[in-house]
Amino acid sequence: MTENIAITWRRIPERYRLAGSQCTSCKTKFFPPRKLCPDCRRKGKIESCGFSGKGKIYSFSEVHSAPAGLELEIPYVLAIVQLEEGPKLTAQVADCHGCDVQVGAPVEAVFRKIRSDDPEGLLHYGYKFRLVK
Numbered sequence: 152m153t154e155n156i157a158i159t160w161r162r163i164p165e166r167y168r169l170a171g172s173q174c175t176s177c178k179t180k181f182f183p184p185r186k187l188c189p190d191c192r193r194k195g196k197i198e199s200c201g202f203s204g205k206g207k208i209y210s211f212s213e214v215h216s217a218p219a220g221l222e223l224e225i226p227y228v229l230a231i232v233q234l235e236e237g238p239k240l241t242a243q244v245a246d247c248h249g250c251d252v253q254v255g256a257p258v259e260a261v262f263r264k265i266r267s268d269d270p271e272g273l274l275h276y277g278y279k280f281r282l283v284k
Contacts, residue, residue, distance in 0.1 A: 168201060169182065169201060169202040169203075169204050169234075169260055169278060170184065170199060170200075170201055170202075171183065171184050171199075171200055171201070171202055171238060172184035172185050172186075172197050172198065172199055172200060173197070173198055173199075173200040174188035174190070174191055174195040174196070174197055175195065175196045175197075175198055176188065176191045176194060176195040176196065177190055177191050177195060179237070180200060180202075180236050180237050180238050181238060182202065182234070182238040182240050184197075184199065185197060200236075202234050202235075202236050202238070203234070203235055203236065204234075204259055204260030204278070205234070205235050205257070205258070205259050205260075205283075206232045206233050206234040206235055206257075206258055206259075206280075207232070207233055207255055207256060207257055207258060208230050208231075208232060208244070208252060208253065208254055208255060208256045208258060209230070209231040209232060209233040209239055209254070210230065210231045210254065211228055211229065211230035211231070211244065211249070211252050211254070212228070212229055212230075212249075213226050213227070213228050213229075213248070213249030214226060214227050214228070214229050220266050221266070224243075226248065226249065227243055227244075228243065228244040228247060228248070228249055228252050229241065229242075229243055229244070230242060230243075230244050230252065230258075230280065232258055232280055242260075242278060242279055242280050243279045243280070244258065244279070244280050244281065244282065245261060245263060245279040245280065245281050246281050246282075247281070247282055251282065252282065256282055256283075257282070257283040258280040258281060258282055258283060259280065259281060259283050260278045260279070260280055261278070261279055261280065261281050262276060262277070262278065263276065263277070263278075263279045264276055265277045265279075
């Protein structure tokens with residue numbers, strides 16, 4: 152599946168820097184960024200914020216049957232990571248196998264190649280996580 156270059160450029164802040172948003176009224180942080188706080192609605196003011204990239208495994212699964220484009224990566228670990236700042240996000244855990252991962256294990260964000268559209272096409276980079284030893 153190809154992604155046009157405009158969408159790729161728009162997603163650079165969240166993919167490259169883990170940029171999110173925060174409601175200044177209730178202090179809730181969001182990833183990916185939101186334009187409206189679901190609790191405060193129009194009373195809340197949303198501002199940009201960054202995340203440290205440190206967190207822990209909330210839940211995980213080892214994928215053995217990958218979707219199109221990720222066949223060469225199987226098996227790989229897909230996890231829900233809870234960041235230190237609060238938000239949860241789904242990401243691949245790199246450089247490990249399912250037997251190495253445990254719920255609650257500390258992780259940190261790393262910058263990696265996600266996929267490429269074709270041999271001479273656009274390369275997509277972004278965040279993955281790795282276990283902190």
